[in-house]
Amino acid sequence: MILTYKVQGGDFSNAGKCSSEVKKVLKQLNIEPKIIKKVVIALYEGEVNIVAHAYHGVITVEIDTKQIKITLKDEGPGIPDIEKAMEQGYSTASPIVRELGFGAGMGLPNMKKNTDYMHISSQVNEGTEVILINYF
Amino acid sequence: MGVKLSDITNAVNGTVYACKEYLDDELEYAFSSDLMSDVLTIDKEDVILITGLNNIQTIRTCELAEIKYIIYARNKMINNDIIKLANENKILVIQSPYSVFKVSGILYNLGVKPIY
Numbered sequence: 001m002i003l004t005y006k007v008q009g010g011d012f013s014n015a016g017k018c019s020s021e022v023k024k025v026l027k028q029l030n031i032e033p034k035i036i037k038k039v040v041i042a043l044y045e046g047e048v049n050i051v052a053h054a055y056h057g058v059i060t061v062e063i064d065t066k067q068i069k070i071t072l073k074d075e076g077p078g079i080p081d082i083e084k085a086m087e088q089g090y091s092t093a094s095p096i097v098r099e100l101g102f103g104a105g106m107g108l109p110n111m112k113k114n115t116d117y118m119h120i121s122s123q124v125n126e127g128t129e130v131i132l133i134n135y136f
Numbered sequence: 137m138g139v140k141l142s143d144i145t146n147a148v149n150g151t152v153y154a155c156k157e158y159l160d161d162e163l164e165y166a167f168s169s170d171l172m173s174d175v176l177t178i179d180k181e182d183v184i185l186i187t188g189l190n191n192i193q194t195i196r197t198c199e200l201a202e203i204k205y206i207i208y209a210r211n212k213m214i215n216n217d218i219i220k221l222a223n224e225n226k227i228l229v230i231q232s233p234y235s236v237f238k239v240s241g242i243l244y245n246l247g248v249k250p251i252y
Binding site: 012013015016019020023033037040041044045048099100101102104106107110113 | 170171172173174175176177189191192193194196197199200201202217
């Protein structure tokens with residue numbers, strides 16, 4: 001099963017809608033609740049990152065019998081130093097993102113914590129691709 | 137032993153805005169935060185979130201982190217979008233005139249446990 005969602009940068013009121021829809025699908029598929037929670041929390045942080053930092057992005061969720069693979073691909077400013085971005089507490093988020101309750105430099109570490117595999121590739125001034133995999 | 141949500145609502149002088157049918161539920165743990173990423177680190181179920189933040193992301197965060205109860209402190213305005221999303225996701229919404237600090241203290245005295 002493949003699900004695709006478009007995410008608009010700056011659309012803060014809808015941030016999390018994709019994660020919410022994916023959660024509903026995973027529940028319908030009777031996937032273990034613990035795995036659902038981990039997947040949607042990692043996805044939500046990634047979705048908020050697209051809204052907060054990118055111009056627009058596409059989230060693809062591929063579900064098979066062994067794993068859930070999520071690809072978050074955006075067009076945006078990119079991440080100049082991925083290692084630094086992964087540090088707990090490091091953030092380049094704007095004040096508006098912080099007002100929403102995000103932007104404290106916890107997103108990427110939270111995504112890593114909740115997934116079995118995470119890979120980030122990024123080109124400055126082009127965009128970022130994040131791959132998240134959770135195995136069953 | 138859990139603490140009943142109706143007792144919590146009375147103790148914080150609370151007004152219920154959504155899902156009052158859950159007032160008979162009991163819970164064991166509370167977490168006070170305005171930082172949603174921090175809320176997303178919680179592993180426990182049956183948690184109540186106490187927050188001073190009043191945007192739609194607080195309910196989204198509860199939905200995705202499986203948190204069924206929320207208290208908005210200091211009479212923060214609860215708009216229709218918050219109520220609608222809370223009803224859709226079966227989240228009990230309580231508004232209290234007290235500060236996050238006072239609400240947290242009251243719940244602690246009632247026997248609600250901290251997470252960290």
